[in-house]
Amino acid sequence: MTAQTVPTDAGDARVTWHPAARPRFVLALGHGAGGGIEARDLQALARVLPGHGVTVALVEQPWRVAGRKVAPAPKTLDTGWRGIWPAVAEPGLPVISGGRSAGARVACRTAGELGAHAVLALGFPLHPPGRPEKSRAAELLGAGVPTLVVQGGNDTFGRPAEFPEGGEYDLVEVPWGDHGLAVPKRAGIGQEEALEIVTSAVVRWTASLG
Template sequence: MGRMTTCTESVDTTAGEARITWHPAPRPRLVLAVSHGAGGGIEARDLQALAAALPARGITVALVEQPWRVAGKKVAAAPKVLDEGWRGLWPALTGPGLPVVAGGRSAGARVACRTAAGLGAAGVLALAFPLHPPGRPEKSRAGELTGAGRPALVVQGGRDPFGRPGEFPPPGAQDPYELVEVAYADHGFAVPKKADTTQEEALRTITDAVGEWLARLPL
């Protein structure tokens, strides 16, 4: 069966109007809901790669645009408002009656981590998790990740200035998570032309890692 047609849904939240672009799987077993970061939208290369690759694996991908982005603002809302918007659109994500994995890139990953347990998410996908501001490792946000309270996967670029893979704390028994490195990639998962890997290979690393992790996730 070929890829099904995408559709876009507007959702009213107390933080404003949000938007979900659905990339449905022919025979879905779960929904992966992923949101963008503070500096871009759902056109990000990693989000688009997941939306293109995962429906064939039985995963419906929901690309979520936060209210501030839908409203055309250039600056992201405060963390509390981001969380409010995410919670407000969650019922639309659970509408299909399938388990939902909460995810996002950068600031969107932080939102997913902070809200996953309270919303009953099946897991957390953190793409390019901003472990700390560039050059400020003492300003660690590791607690958001380790405190997510759900199985989590971190996919991190090998040269991400917001936190390289080696900077992440080892997962503990009470806060298990897995980490996959995308070699040579920066915060946007771009790789230099002179790297020993191509951009296509870097994106395949992401989609394969996420697909395999979701296949192992207890639902």
């Protein structure tokens, strides 16, 4: 594991590399607006995927590196993501663009222009809680590349049944999972089992990508 500071037009970002021995892809993963790369699902993927031929690059947006508490506007997040792209593409492998929550939106919005091979969206915030009329489905549907959504069954930002039908994406549900893909005690599965649903789904999906 190595950390790399990457200058962007939004400030310095930081990329923490978790390399695979024989990588087929680089998976660049951004964090949400309320947390960083310490999120459980991001850390679980960084532990598991290198063993399956995927180098994971956990990306901290400039606002987090600078110690700010509040994420900037989406346009600034996109600027930061564009800025780190040459670093994650430098190994010369196909790059899967991904992230959780706000990071998933960034990955979808920029996939086409950056030439992402695919998109991984963890906890895609389909709408603000309680505001289904404020749909962000167009961002997801506009990614234009193979996309996997991993969504909690009780995510107040969009439950699996709320996602549009007919979109060119796959969706995996974490039963009872909230926006952070955590599950309550009544779910009948533990947090580790919930994380295994996430990692197993992503391992299968990346193996299927050409």
